[in-house]
Amino acid sequence: MQDDSDKCKTRRLLNGVATLHTVADVLTRFLDVVIIMNIYISIKYLVQDRVRFWGRVLKSVPASRLTAILPISRVEAVGFELKPSGNGHSLTDKLTARYSLVKMPQVNMNQDNFPSTPGKVKMERSNYFGRVVNRWHGSSSARLFGFSVGLFMLTAFVFLMRLNTAGDWSLTDNFVAPVQAKWGDLVWQRKVRQSCQTKREDGLVVLVTGAAGFVGTHVSLALKKRGDGLVGLDNFNNYYDPSLKRSRQELLEKQGIFVIEGDINDAALLKKLFELIPFTHVMHLAAQAGVRYALENPGSYVHSNIAGLVTLLESCVKANPQPAIVWASSSSVYGLNTHVPFSESDRTDQPASLYAATKKAGEEFAHTYNHIHGLSITGLRFFTVYGPWGRPDMAYFSFTRDILRGKPITIYQGANKIDLARDFTYIDDIVKGCVAALDTAEKSTGSGGKKRGKAQFRIYNLGNTSPVTVPNLVSILEKHLKTKAKKDLVKMPRNGDVPFTHANVTLARRELGYEPTTDLTTGLKKFVKWYQNYYGVSGSRRTM
Numbered sequence: 001m002q003d004d005s006d007k008c009k010t011r012r013l014l015n016g017v018a019t020l021h022t023v024a025d026v027l028t029r030f031l032d033v034v035i036i037m038n039i040y041i042s043i044k045y046l047v048q049d050r051v052r053f054w055g056r057v058l059k060s061v062p063a064s065r066l067t068a069i070l071p072i073s074r075v076e077a078v079g080f081e082l083k084p085s086g087n088g089h090s091l092t093d094k095l096t097a098r099y100s101l102v103k104m105p106q107v108n109m110n111q112d113n114f115p116s117t118p119g120k121v122k123m124e125r126s127n128y129f130g131r132v133v134n135r136w137h138g139s140s141s142a143r144l145f146g147f148s149v150g151l152f153m154l155t156a157f158v159f160l161m162r163l164n165t166a167g168d169w170s171l172t173d174n175f176v177a178p179v180q181a182k183w184g185d186l187v188w189q190r191k192v193r194q195s196c197q198t199k200r201e202d203g204l205v206v207l208v209t210g211a212a213g214f215v216g217t218h219v220s221l222a223l224k225k226r227g228d229g230l231v232g233l234d235n236f237n238n239y240y241d242p243s244l245k246r247s248r249q250e251l252l253e254k255q256g257i258f259v260i261e262g263d264i265n266d267a268a269l270l271k272k273l274f275e276l277i278p279f280t281h282v283m284h285l286a287a288q289a290g291v292r293y294a295l296e297n298p299g300s301y302v303h304s305n306i307a308g309l310v311t312l313l314e315s316c317v318k319a320n321p322q323p324a325i326v327w328a329s330s331s332s333v334y335g336l337n338t339h340v341p342f343s344e345s346d347r348t349d350q351p352a353s354l355y356a357a358t359k360k361a362g363e364e365f366a367h368t369y370n371h372i373h374g375l376s377i378t379g380l381r382f383f384t385v386y387g388p389w390g391r392p393d394m395a396y397f398s399f400t401r402d403i404l405r406g407k408p409i410t411i412y413q414g415a416n417k418i419d420l421a422r423d424f425t426y427i428d429d430i431v432k433g434c435v436a437a438l439d440t441a442e443k444s445t446g447s448g449g450k451k452r453g454k455a456q457f458r459i460y461n462l463g464n465t466s467p468v469t470v471p472n473l474v475s476i477l478e479k480h481l482k483t484k485a486k487k488d489l490v491k492m493p494r495n496g497d498v499p500f501t502h503a504n505v506t507l508a509r510r511e512l513g514y515e516p517t518t519d520l521t522t523g524l525k526k527f528v529k530w531y532q533n534y535y536g537v538s539g540s541r542r543t544m
């Protein structure tokens with residue numbers, strides 16, 4: 001696991017990479033300009049070379065022959081050149097090569113024959129740029145062409161460098177890893193098809209986004225286990241240790257679940273997937289998670305939770321058949337709501353963090369796509385999900401790591417030293433809620449870009465219904481880890497945290513048959529067992 005100094009080093013390294021990106025960006029833009037200029041100059045000189053060439057050919061042909069073969073009335077024996085028939089200046093005139101044969105004027109090119117008065121143009125001097133270019137290129141089309149190719153290759157190289165390491169837009173932080181989709185070939189298509197094969201009658205065919213994430217992995221395994229067909233999609237970004245995501249991927253692939261490395265912002269990839277597979281459902285779990293990280297990197301939230309969501313919804317609208325969508329919203333949308341426990345009908349217009357705002361925005365986008373396009377959409381408001389294969393950025397996970405390492409943990413406290421509390425919900429309960437939402441989702445009503453009728457639109461809380469304070473969470477961990485924590489009690493900084501969450505799950509209970517069954521002590525026991533198995537008893541075997 002990374003300690004603080006490791007994190008600083010990583011940060012410095014990634015900042016360095018970001019600087020390199022900027023330099024590459026500027027260089028590419030510069031090369032873009034140079035190459036366009038060069039192509040223009042190449043064409044210009046190629047045309048001129050052609051004109052001179054035909055002029056020389058014509059000069060070598062006897063005048064009597066020329067009048068016989070060309071549609072001109074009079075040709076002089078010497079001093080001809082080809083001139084473009086339009087005004088000759090436009091590129092079209094040059095390229096369409098409509099030339100007529102005219103007599104070459106007998107001009108004495110001596111410099112002295114031209115005026116030098118200021119304001120009047122001196123022919124040779126005015127063409128300074130042309131002469132420089134002429135000398136530079138040696139008027140050789142072949143050399144010019146070679147030079148253009150060289151520049152083109154250099155530009156392509158810098159461009160590819162950017163492609164390899166970017167994949168995100170400018171607001172996205174350095175901490176989001178490069179995203180490079182590798183997809184489309186026949187082997188890839190075969191893997192996708194195989195992974196999507198159902199093993200039961202009327203099995204669902206699901207695209208699971210964020211499949212290598214915490215909830216995504218568990219939901220994928222549950223679907224596969226009961227015989228549904230599915231394929232995963234994940235960008236494997238490095239918001240937290242990507243090796244944990246790779247381990248989850250291994251776990252999935254052992255069960256025959258193929259996880260595509262790609263981003264939900266990649267519309268071409270999504271289009272290809274929907275062309276290949278008639279998905280019945282999309283389980284959309286890909287997101288930039290974490291409440292406090294939004295202060296550091298707001299762009300990555302906009303990138304995944306807003307732009308990515310819209311790209312995905314657009315792809316679902318265009319898909320035929322249109323899938324039903326179940327997606328992860330968050331308890332954080334309740335923000336500063338004080339009505340307890342939180343019900344779906346409570347206010348969600350007072351987000352306390354940018355993360356919450358992007359999830360709330362997601363709910364509004366979902367409604368719009370449901371209303372206009374007839375997409376069947378179900379949003380699930382998860383309440384602080386925890387468990388094996390969890391997220392290292394979350395409190396229960398990082399506390400476990402630090403307690404085992406003998407490092408102090410920071411416990412935030414609210415106003416008047418009030419303990420913060422969360423409705424911690426065990427992963428297996430969440431998975432049941434997700435699967436029930438998929439099973440009860442009605443079909444989307446749109447096709448061919450047209451809505452054929454009102455489509456289902458639902459939002460449910462998936463929580464545990466019994467909040468636990470953070471100090472209590474720590475006590476349970478201490479018991480399971482048989483180690484005392486070194487605690488730093490700190491006044492909650494203004495970081496987007498809310499003082500407590502508490503779910504009312506009446507609606508989910510009624511409509512999904514959702515019933516949380518795992519209390520925090522039991523759930524954390526399972527988590528600690530997994531943690532010590534995965535990282536070693538002292539938590540030091542693998543890096544994070």
Ligand SMILES: O=C(O)[C@H]1O[C@H](OP(=O)(O)OP(=O)(O)OC[C@H]2O[C@@H](n3ccc(=O)[nH]c3=O)[C@H](O)[C@@H]2O)[C@H](O)[C@@H](O)[C@@H]1O
Pocket residue numbers: 289290291329330331332333382383384385393394395396410411412413420421422470497
């Ligand atoms: O359910 C949700 O809506 C959200 O739950 C979690 O967010 P959070 O509840 O903040 O979970 P943790 O990061 O594990 O924090 C739990 C509690 O521990 C506290 N905490 C966290 C970190 C720390 O060092 N010290 C500390 O006291 C937090 O203030 C919070 O009260 C997830 O990180 C979000 O992605 C998710 O959407």
